[in-house]
Amino acid sequence: MSHTAHIPSHRKPRRSASKMALRAGVTGGVLSTLAVAGASGAANAAEPVTQTIELPTLTTDLSSQVAQSADATQQAAANYQLQAERDEAFANAAKQAKKDQAAAEKKAEAKKKAEAAAKEKAEREAAAQQAASRSSERTTLSTASAPAASTATVAAPASGSVGAVISFLRAQVGDAYVMGGTGPNSWDCSGLVQAAFKQAGVDLPRTSQEQSTFGTPVSLSNVQVGDILYWGGAGSAYHVGVYIGGGQYLDAANPSKGVVIQDLSGYPASGAVRAL
Missing domain, CATH: 1.20.5 (Single alpha-helices involved in coiled-coils or other helix-helix interfaces)
Incomplete structure (x- = not known):
């Protein structure tokens, strides 16, 4: 027995030739692949890749259709408007x-x-x-x-003058009262009296204040048909009318009554004047 037979050997067992050849082949293939990849990466790094994207080009027919659609839309909008x-x-x-x-x-x-x-x-x-x-x-x-002596002492008005005044006044009964009205269908009190006396040729002043002092003053107990009645003081009267007989007078009363015939007993006058 050798003197080294009891010492374990540190050598690794030899591998078979076939296994070694297989490993060598795999290793070579991997290195080849890495070498190719490295070369390709270097080439790519050296030369940048340029990629061209081609956009579709509108054909003539498509352009025409788009234009027609726009025209149709515009025409529809115009039609709606x-x-x-x-x-x-x-x-x-x-x-x-x-x-x-x-x-x-x-x-x-x-x-x-x-x-x-x-x-x-x-x-x-x-x-x-x-x-x-x-x-x-x-x-x-x-x-x-009447006796001759009596007719001699009575001063009769001009023929038909009082009748013309009364006739005109009665024809206006029912007309409206309007402040400042002078006819023909609306009156105030003095405008109606002025227009009535104009029928007899008498030119009266316009206002009730002036009419209350026109002509000859007469007492209310001696008033006659055609006399002008006034309410208020002479020269400061606020209303006028015309006595038509039978205790009645005719006037443009107010907006609610208009031109009416009224009784003196219901609204006694303050005084009277005789213009005819």
Whole structure:
């Protein structure tokens, strides 16, 4: 026995030739792959890659279709706007037609009322003229039958002058009262009296204050048909009317009454003047 036989050997067991060849081949393949990859990476680093992206080009037909679509959209918008304008115009025309119709109906109604009022006024005037004619005849007969001495002491008014005043006043009964009104269908108190006396050729002043001092003052106990009655002081009167006999007077009273005949007992006058 050798003197080293008891010492374990530190050598590794030899590998077979086939295993060693296989490992060598694998190692070589890996190194080859790494070498190729390294070379490729170096080449890529040296020369940057340029990539060109080609955008699709619009064909002539597609461009035409886009243009036609835009035109169609614009035309549709124009049509909608035109229709809206037509609708608005139609609505405005309908409103105006309604207003015109209402105005025409109102005008026709006013005309109808005016014609009725004119007819009624004409009838009143005719009745007043007949009454004035009868009154004049009675006055003439009364004067003719009175004693001569009596007629000599009575100063009769000008022929028909008082009758003309009363006839005119009665024809205005029912007209409206309007402050400052001078006719022909609306009056204030002094405007009516002034217009009535103008029928007899008497030019009265315009206001009630002035009319209350025009002519000859008379007492209320001696008042006669055609005398001017006033309310308030002479020269400061605030209202006037005309005595028509039988304890009554005619005046443009106020906005609620208009031109009316009233009793003196209900609203006694302050004084009277005689202008005829």
